[in-house]
Amino acid sequence: MDKKSGGLLRCRLGTAADRLILLLLLGAVCLFVLWPMACILLRSLGDGEGGFSLAAYTEVWQRYRGNLWNSVFVGVLSSLLCTLFSTAAAIFIATRKGWVKAVCMALLLITMVSPPFVSSLAYIQLYGRRGWITYRLLGLSWDPYNCWGVIWMQSISFVPLNALLLIGILTKLDTGSLQAARDLGAKPAAILRDIVLPLMGPGILVSLLLSFIRSLADYGTPVIIGGRFSTIASEIYLQLVGYSDLEKSSAMNMFLLLPAIAAFFLYRYLMGRSDKLAEGSRSRQGRLELSLSRCGAAGIIIIAVSLLFFLMMVLQYGCIFLSGFLKSTKGVYSFTLRNWEELWRLDTATMVRSVVYALIVSLAGTLFAMLFAYYMERRKVPFHSFFDCLATLPYMLPGTCFGIGYILAFNHEPLKLTGTAVIVLANMLFKQLPTATKICSASLTQVPLALERSARDLGGGQLAVLRDVILPSLRPAFLSCFVYNFSSSMTTAGAIIFLINPGKKLAVFKLFDAVYTGDYAVASLIASVIIVIVLAVEGLAYLITWKGGKRRVS
């Protein structure tokens, strides 16, 4: 009798805990995603004294219309150029094999784990007033600080993400279709035009969309190499850091927020269509068998554009890794460790703090994403699609929006978080939640429903299912999720710059400072250190799971 009621009690407790976890997850998403967005809207409509006013909007429209047009101009050109580079690089890599493919993939992966501003930093050092190429090699004297530099750099730095997305689509391509086309008389050029490019279509549109939004949101590049040229994002940065004008920057942010939200829904639709195309074919997947050199003009353009891109990547990273260890006396370079010692003396604490923050976000974020993915995929959650949408939204949100939203939402009681580490950590976690959740959901769909049912059938409650079935089977996802969270936390600047406590800087912030003030050697060194740390931690994570896996087997 006692035993029975004990079991019943435990069951009730389990159900209560299950509900509590779900409530906490949904509450957190509302508080840290929806509420900050609402705050921007409310603040932009306020007159500063609690009333309603459109004054901020009219002022932005009148005074900053030029910036708006600049943003659109740069956004359109950058996304077109970037998509050209990404598509060419993706097709190039997908049709290679052996060491060429390995080297190109390695280059893309290094750029994925590099901090922001690296391209701008390399741009100044390679093509600037005293640039290695423009000044020392070609003897040119020109002003590199203009909108073309911004467009060029944005296009280059958005490529890796897009290219990896497109390579993903190309590897899912049904090789049977390609073989059939060839069998029916299609030459390589026709296969590229009729089969490969149309099937990449939705992916190419997504690449355009992502680059456009990222270009709109990017304030770092125009601030560093824009010179007098400024966009709406760089103006927000100045308004916020320089004048702390929250009404005006909120109103300006609405001009970024609305296109971003529109783009987000378009993005979801396009990704759905791309999945449908892949699903419609009976997939036989393999390497893309296509001889680019026999593809006519299109093939030659693809090869030329990708070689140009990879050459620039090599130059860029060569420049970054080298210039941390060079000193220039009267135009003659020599090797030095002085920058290195200085960095070691001054900034060890910053580096350690960055790594600690990144580790906390990685662990907490991964756990959050796993739980969230489980409730969204497997359980009936009220307003399911609303919450799913809300959690994915930060993927598209410009850093300035997400930053200002947090300042507005959490700078007064009862939730005064500004200046603390919590606001920085929460911001990173929720910015990375969309991708982390996606990784976990993909892994969850591999877990058969029968496993869950048998656990319940044998007497386990919802909590037992979660503890004994779901979390253990997400072990492989844990690694990818952890690695993603860690590298993003170490390398994203976006919103963090607005939230950080001046006394507790992070490495990306120091990097931005160093680039902005022209301390290029230190900046290069910080960038190199970040890249090395991220690669090392990722390597270690793989090693640990690999060893762990081996122990379990033996």
Place this chain on the structure above:
Amino acid sequence: MYLELSHLKKSFGEKTVVRDLSLSLERGELLCILGSSGCGKTTTLNMIGGFLAPDGGRVLLDGEDITAIPPERRPVTTVFQSYGLFPHMTVLQNVLYGLKFQRIRRGEAREKGLRYLDMVGLSDYAGAYIHEISGGQQQRVALARALIVEPKLCLLDEPFSNLDAALRTRMRQELKTLQRELGMTMVFVTHDQEEALILADRMAIMEEGRLVQYDSPLAIYHHPANAFVADFLGLEDLEWRRDGALLKVIRRDTKEEA
């Protein structure tokens, strides 16, 4: 002889997949290559289609040596096991694709496409996309797409293996009728003994890369070359249709079950 394979050889690394294979086929006949998985039948088909280059031997078609001609210029088309349909095109666009590379006017091509769709019973689905039609319908699209270019030879690689039993039986009859009407020469690869016996004018049985027996189905039925063929076919009895065609094969194991 219309199609002639002479001394074809192919190995992948250490493993020899096809050893010294020779056979010939008359115009308008249907050849079934029958064997269990891994016997080299698909490799043979790929060498005829041009997707694999043989290590030795020649492929002759209509008096021409086509061994070195790449698939896009070979007058041979294939119905792939996985169909290889283009997911971003409609049924009609799929069927018309091969005509793009022949000098045919657009209107004329369209008319021809509709005629072939009618032939495989898909007139109502011309505008549908591939993911909107069933597996059996996809199979017919693949067939129409391969036949419309009027190849000298059509290859079929286990085309019915993705269909359920009832549909497979129906598709067999349809394919045989279509092949007779068009007078199309076909090479059909399968591991299904019944399918081979019903469809084939000539039957080639392969084992471990070797051609074990090559003859008409009835001759093989009455005089299996060796114990392997007899056992592999496992025949007990045949049932005939009134017009003299083979209706059903009764195998030893199926009879025991019944």
